[in-house]
Amino acid sequence: MRDLKIQKTEFEFYRASGAPSATVMTRSSDSILRSITTVANCSRILPSSLYSNGDTAALWLWDMATCDFEAVLAYRQIPPLRRQAEASVQFSFNSRVDSKNQFEKSSTRIVNKMEFYSLLLTLCVCVVDNLNFLANASRNVTMVNFPTYEGQCDHPFTAVNGGRCYFPSYDLLKTTWTGAQLICSWLHPKGQLAEFETLQEMVDATGFLIxxxxxxxxxxxxPWIGAIEKGDSNSFIWYSSKAAIDKDYWAESRPYISTSGDGVALDASDYFQWIDLSSRVDLPFLCEIPSNPRPDESEDKTEDIEEGELTVTKRELQNLESELREERRLRATKEEMILKQQELLVVKEERTAALESELREERRLNAVKISALERELREERRVRGTKDAKISALEEKNSLLEDELEAHSRHCFPGSMPFPQEGVMTVTKRELENLEQPGASPKPPSLTIGAWTMHLFMRKGAELFFVVTHCGRVDQAYALTFRVRVNAEKLWTPYSHTYTSEYFDRRRRTSAVYLLYKGDVPEILSKYGDEESFRFEVRLLEAVATGVKGNTEKDEITIKARFANVTAMEVNDRVYSEPHFLRGFRVRLMARRRTYSLGLYLSCIGNVLEGEYSVNVTWTLTLERDGGKGGPKTKSSTETFDQQNTVWGWYSFVKWEELVAPGSGWIGEDGSVSVTAAVKINE
Incomplete structure (x- = not known):
């Protein structure tokens, strides 16, 4: 009995110190089942041993020890725990060999069945204890190893039991630890070096590699895996989760590399145990990605529920429940819509009340406006009645004036007068001086010949203008040609201004033409006494109907003039061409006979009666040849025209002898001279 107690004590010591426990070593489900099966098979020897002698019982005890040894060997299926399992097995084997020898020696001393049964009871306690240890393994360290399924992993990753997806590069591709991480991310957006955060993951991966x-x-x-050293601390973490690494996973004497930032690899030559190496070493690598969701393989099973003659399947029941839920949802939606409609109705009623209030206020304001408009309308009608009375009076007066004008027109109508007609305007020195002083008297008398009235106009320091007004009823436009002979014998030999086709129409009843240069007036005033007079002899040569002339709004115009009977002109005689209207200005050409030359000029006159004006003009005069040798003669100039300077040009455009020389070509066969002018208003 003492020996048996010693054996039991040694056996219990082995169980306490050498046998793997749930807190030290984790077993997979298959390993636990194999261990339980092995021990159960050994226990079948027990009935036959009860009827055997002591030697047979001793042999059975050895078999039990051997069975427990085989159970320990089952743990070698987990390579990361191989070393610990071998240590346990070695201890168990040595202990049990010693136990066998001791038992063989002590079994000879068994003298009765009571001692044998006591020994048998002790062994049964050990067997039951082993079974309880294997059956009560911790659930926290035992995981279900799911098989692979279709669509578990994306290409090129390989599906592994437990729902894992790995890509081994083998020795076909080697790189550093950092390069391996980068390549894994290239293979898949979620790719990384493999990380085993649970023992089951490590077991599945190691089994896959083996x-x-x-x-x-x-x-x-x-291959490289996803563990990395923190600095030079020999402490390792998973790269993605930063979780610490369990030291029990390392190979013997690992980690020991002295460099910092080491990577972790699986040693293929030693059951893929963990070793630490410099992360700059080129090695194969093992990539992983998350697996795709497992497809739902469950199928609805039809469960028949019979009640009388009615059979309802489970799917139909689910459909009815779904329809009921949908109906309830629709009912809740309808109730919610009714509540919203009621709220909208309240808002609409409030809005209607507000609109009615606004409408009443608008009607009140409209009534006030209508009342005011009616008062204004009555006042306007009263004023209109007054205006109508005034208009009637004015129309009656206008009718009388038209009758008078008609009678006057019959007297002044140009067609009713024979031409030429003449008249004389006699002007004294005092009357001429008073022209420069508005309001002074006496003024030079006006002259009326037929339908035209003529008077003088002058501003201080300006030229003297001869103003002609058509006083008759103008039914159409007329062109009046007239001549004014200046007879101031104390100064000059009498000379004439001949104005060709001066234009009149309904809008242009008055025309002002140049008569004396501003420097001529002081000479007259210096030569004549206050009561002495000089004369302007006016001769109306022709008045003919013509077309209406419009105003040219362009800046440029070309004037072609033909001065007739030039050779008959006396010294200082001036002949004006037909006027043209350019932007409101009367523009015409003038030819003046000098003693030894012929002068050509441009006349530009604005509305001198209304006030000051000024315009800058550029023009080019060309004296054309009707034959002879040589070409035309052309001159250009740019000047400013105003009331003080209405005529600019060249007093000796061509020598008189050259002009009248036979064969010169300047004078045509009819004795006329052709002149062309291109005129442009600059501003």
Whole structure:
């Protein structure tokens, strides 16, 4: 009995110190089942041993020890725990060999069945204890190893039991730890070096690597995984989750590399145990990605529920429940819509009340406006009645004036007068001086010949203008040609201004033409006494109907004039061409006979009666040849025209002898001279 107690004590010591426990070593489901099966098979020897002698019982005890040894060997299926399992097995084997020898020696001393049964009871306690240990393994360290399924992993990753997806590069591709992480991310957006945060993950991955049937190898060292050293601390973490690494996963004497930032690899030559290496070493690598969701393989089973003659399947019941839920949802939606409609109705009623209030206020304001408009309308009608009375009076007066004008027109109508007609305007020195002083008297008398009235106009320091007004009823436009002979014998030999086709119409009843230069007036005033007079002899040569002339709004115009009977002109005689209207200005050409030359000029006159004006003009005069040798003669100039300077040009455009020389070509066969002018208003 003492020996038996010693054996039991040794056996219990082995169980307490050498046997793996749930807190030290984790077993997979298959390993636990194999261990339980092994021990159960050994226990079947027990009935036959009860009827055997002591030697047979001793042999049975050895078999039990051997069975427990085989159970321990089952743990070698987990390579990361191989070393710990071997240590346990070695201890168990040595202990049990010693136990066997001691038992053989002590069994000879068994003298009765009571001692044998006591020994048998002790062994049964050990067996039951082993069974309880195997059956009560911690659930926290035992995980279900799911099989692979279709669509588990994206290409090119390989599906592994437990829902894993791995890509081994083998020795076909080697790189540093950092390069391996980068390549994994290239293979898949979620790719990274493999990380085993649970023991089951490590077991699945290691089993995959050991049982891999690929023709490719790993080389001397296995693949990189996703663990990295923190600085030079020999402490390692998972790169993505930063979780610490369990030291029990390392190979013997690992980690020991002295460099910092080391990576972790699986040693293919030693059951893929963990080793630390410099992360700059080129090794194969093992990538992983999350697996795709497992497809739902469950199928609805039809469950028949019979009640009388009615059979309802489970799917139909689910459909009815779904319809009921939908109906309830629709009812809730309808109730919600009714509440919203009621709220909208309240808002609409409030809005209607507000609109009615606004409408009443608008009607009140409209009534006030209508009342005011009616008062204004009555006042306007009263004023209109007054205006109508005034208009009637004015129309009656206008009718009388028209009758008078008609009678006057019959007297003044140009067609009713024979031409030429003449008249004389006699002007004294005092009357001429008073022209420069508005309001002074006496003024030079006006002259009326037929339908035209003529008077003088002058501003201080300006030229003297001869103003002609058509006083008759103008039914159409007329062109009046007239001559004014200046007879101031104390100064000059009498000379004439001949104005060709001066234009009149309904809008242009008055025309002002140049008569004396501003320097001529002071000479007259200096030669004549206050009561002495000089004369302007006016001769109306022709008045003919013509077309209406419009105003040219352009800046440029070309004037072609033909001065007739030039050779008959006396010294200082002036002849004016037909006027043209350019932007409101009367523009015409003038030819003046000098003693030894012929002068050509441009006349530009604005509305001198209304006030000051000024315009800058550029013009080019061309004296044309009707034959002879040589070409035309052309001159250009730019000047400013105003009331003080209405005529600009060249007093000796061509020598008189050259002009009248036979064969010169300047004078045509009819004795006329052709002149062309291109006129442009600059501003």
């Amino acid at each position: 049982n891999d049937n690929s023709t490719h190898g790993w080389g001397s060292v296995g």
